[in-house]
Amino acid sequence: MLKVTNLHVSIDGKSILNGINLEVKPGEVHAIMGPNGSGKSTLTNVIAGRDGYEVTQGSIEYLGKDLLELAAEERACEGIFLAFQYPVEIPGVSNMAMLKAAMNSMRKYRGQEEIKAGDFLKLIRQKADLVEMKHEFLKRAVNQGFSGGEKKRNEILQMAMLEPKLALLDETDSGLDIDALKTVSHGVNALRSPERSMVLVTHYQRLLDYIVPDYVHVLANGKII
Amino acid sequence: MSAPILNEKNKDLKELVKREYKEGFVTDIESDTFEPGLDEDVVRRISAKKNEPEFMLEYRLKAFRRWLKMPEPGWAHIDYPKIDFQSIAYFSAPKEMPQLDSLDQVDPKLLETYAKLGIPLEEQKMMNNVAVDAVFDSVSVRTTFRETLSKAGVIFMPISEALQEHPELIKQYLGSVVPTQDNYYAALNAAVFSDGSFVYIPKGVRCPMELSTYFRINEMNTGQFERTLIIAEEGAYVSYLEGCTAPQRDENQLHAAVVELVAHKDAEIKYSTVQNWYPGDENGKGGIYNFVTKRGLCKGDNSKISWTQVETGSAITWKYPSCVLQGDNSVGEFYSVALTHNKQQADTGTKMIHMGKNTSSTIISKGISAGHGHNTYRGLVKILKGADNARNFSQCDSLLMGDQCGAHTFPYIEVQNPTANLEHEATTSKISEDQLFYLKQRGLGEEAAVSMIVNGFCKDVFRELPMEFAVEAQKLLEVSLEGAVG
Ligand SMILES: Nc1ncnc2c1ncn2[C@@H]1O[C@H](COP(=O)(O)OP(=O)(O)OP(=O)(O)O)[C@@H](O)[C@H]1O
Numbered sequence A: 001m002l003k004v005t006n007l008h009v010s011i012d013g014k015s016i017l018n019g020i021n022l023e024v025k026p027g028e029v030h031a032i033m034g035p036n037g038s039g040k041s042t043l044t045n046v047i048a049g050r051d052g053y054e055v056t057q058g059s060i061e062y063l064g065k066d067l068l069e070l071a072a073e074e075r076a077c078e079g080i081f082l083a084f085q086y087p088v089e090i091p092g093v094s095n096m097a098m099l100k101a102a103m104n105s106m107r108k109y110r111g112q113e114e115i116k117a118g119d120f121l122k123l124i125r126q127k128a129d130l131v132e133m134k135h136e137f138l139k140r141a142v143n144q145g146f147s148g149g150e151k152k153r154n155e156i157l158q159m160a161m162l163e164p165k166l167a168l169l170d171e172t173d174s175g176l177d178i179d180a181l182k183t184v185s186h187g188v189n190a191l192r193s194p195e196r197s198m199v200l201v202t203h204y205q206r207l208l209d210y211i212v213p214d215y216v217h218v219l220a221n222g223k224i225i
Numbered sequence B: 001m002s003a004p005i006l007n008e009k010n011k012d013l014k015e016l017v018k019r020e021y022k023e024g025f026v027t028d029i030e031s032d033t034f035e036p037g038l039d040e041d042v043v044r045r046i047s048a049k050k051n052e053p054e055f056m057l058e059y060r061l062k063a064f065r066r067w068l069k070m071p072e073p074g075w076a077h078i079d080y081p082k083i084d085f086q087s088i089a090y091f092s093a094p095k096e097m098p099q100l101d102s103l104d105q106v107d108p109k110l111l112e113t114y115a116k117l118g119i120p121l122e123e124q125k126m127m128n129n130v131a132v133d134a135v136f137d138s139v140s141v142r143t144t145f146r147e148t149l150s151k152a153g154v155i156f157m158p159i160s161e162a163l164q165e166h167p168e169l170i171k172q173y174l175g176s177v178v179p180t181q182d183n184y185y186a187a188l189n190a191a192v193f194s195d196g197s198f199v200y201i202p203k204g205v206r207c208p209m210e211l212s213t214y215f216r217i218n219e220m221n222t223g224q225f226e227r228t229l230i231i232a233e234e235g236a237y238v239s240y241l242e243g244c245t246a247p248q249r250d251e252n253q254l255h256a257a258v259v260e261l262v263a264h265k266d267a268e269i270k271y272s273t274v275q276n277w278y279p280g281d282e283n284g285k286g287g288i289y290n291f292v293t294k295r296g297l298c299k300g301d302n303s304k305i306s307w308t309q310v311e312t313g314s315a316i317t318w319k320y321p322s323c324v325l326q327g328d329n330s331v332g333e334f335y336s337v338a339l340t341h342n343k344q345q346a347d348t349g350t351k352m353i354h355m356g357k358n359t360s361s362t363i364i365s366k367g368i369s370a371g372h373g374h375n376t377y378r379g380l381v382k383i384l385k386g387a388d389n390a391r392n393f394s395q396c397d398s399l400l401m402g403d404q405c406g407a408h409t410f411p412y413i414e415v416q417n418p419t420a421n422l423e424h425e426a427t428t429s430k431i432s433e434d435q436l437f438y439l440k441q442r443g444l445g446e447e448a449a450v451s452m453i454v455n456g457f458c459k460d461v462f463r464e465l466p467m468e469f470a471v472e473a474q475k476l477l478e479v480s481l482e483g484a485v486g
């Protein structure tokens, strides 16, 4: 599904990743651990297509495509989802409106029709229940005034709605209390399937007690060791 | 219904990227236009053309003589070459006056024009609950739904006709909110206004539909001087929509309208504008100069007036819809989105004059500047001596796109009563890379992501618009912002 080969990345001439190799097969869950500043978010951001990073060497292949050729939104439409370490607030745009636009943009990309309003509503309520999120959060502006834990939960809700093929979860467990960790893990586990792969970035072993990975990698100094 | 701003339903992205002014076409209709120039004789001729009662001519002449003595205002935060008032033609009417009873009798080219603008009258007539009074250049061409309205006792007609049919109402109210000497452009308008809309809602009547007028400037070098007068009697309610477009031309065109609203006891008037006049090209060539005086008088106790505006067009916008809160417990509201792109300049805001007791006002202003656009909010909240327990809440937010545009905020406050309670908030922000990436990661393209963020920024204003108008306003912003990022 995903094959990262000898990836070198720098920001403003400063080298951050120095030859990452990572292969993720369909259905696999990989955990990446590592100290602060080791480049974990950089790796997930580069896979998701964020601007501002320079790939100086290496390649990323995704479902047989050269991922580096695709724009961020195309990667998303191809099924890559990033749960952000620091989810962004978007004032005035409701969670629901954003998700509906996101969903329809992806459906359009895939040549599908827009989702019917009624079906969308049913789906989002069902997924909100899955991550135990009160329905009133659906009408609130994206992440605005959400607590740290609520933001993380909201990321998982979005993942559940968008049904990615490859989910990158960047420290989704950070800042969660034990109950929230359980619900979020439950949500993530419910999405595990033989076709869906996941990369979990975390600092804590305890997440891996709830979401049991197939592989654990350690990233240090821009390399997987 | 489809409110008549843009027919953007299935727009092609490529076409969008070109960001052409969509309403830029000229209708080729024989018209009866005065030679450019302005003197007393022109004023007399306008009045004669319209077969006006004597008091109206007197009113115009008085205004004209005042105007001659007034200096052109120069204090707004905008910059433009001096207007040569002698080079403007002050009257332009389609030559064949269409009949008012049947669409068949309207010049097909006119109907075509409306269709291009997205106001198929026929369709609207059948499917929508909106009465349209379209103003083509200076003469109102057609009023729909007049029957339904007249059953309710509502008068909705071109002001030129109202002068024939209800001269006593015009005489009573015209200039009662915006006196002729109020300002330079208001005086000019009073002298030469050609047409506009008149609305009268009798006591206790809730107008059964949204009233809509549609302005469009067509003739070359004609200034458009609209005059609108809306009266809501005791306990009446009306929601009025105004949409504006103009064809694309190299020369600047002047638009100097006056709108007066009067709300009696317990009455409410909601006035919404979506303004999309031609803004000029990216170098600032052409475009409309939009110098407008809009004022509402909350005359009776418990009356309410709301102004909601979405201003995306015009080369220059100079506009301060205001409320005079005379009745006790009366309420004034101003919700505004103003967008400037390329070389556009906007100086807009409101005045809330509190006179009665327990009066309250709300001001929500959202300015968006892109390219070299300059956006100024200028507002005055004035609490007079007798206005015990007056309240005002003001919020002025600016969104900047790029680093060559500007946003300026001038909130003026004058308080003469110590019981007043005023709150003011202001923010300036930029669309962040983080927000853009977040939305792209959710599958939205750059354009869609930007427009979603901008729409979110404007939400507090859009939700005040009638639903369909809000949809059109969003589309308009989308189109107006083409090429603003990247
Ligand atoms: N935009 C940037 N400009 C300069 N340096 C950056 C930028 N983004 C990241 N870095 C640097 O790259 C290195 C890796 O950062 P990254 O965010 O990938 O670490 P991380 O492993 O995710 O850390 P944490 O566990 O704290 O989230 C850090 O030294 C960071 O300072």
Ligand SMILES: [Mg+2]
Pocket (backbone or CB within 6 Å): A040, A041, A042, A085, A170, A171
């Ligand atoms: Mg990180």
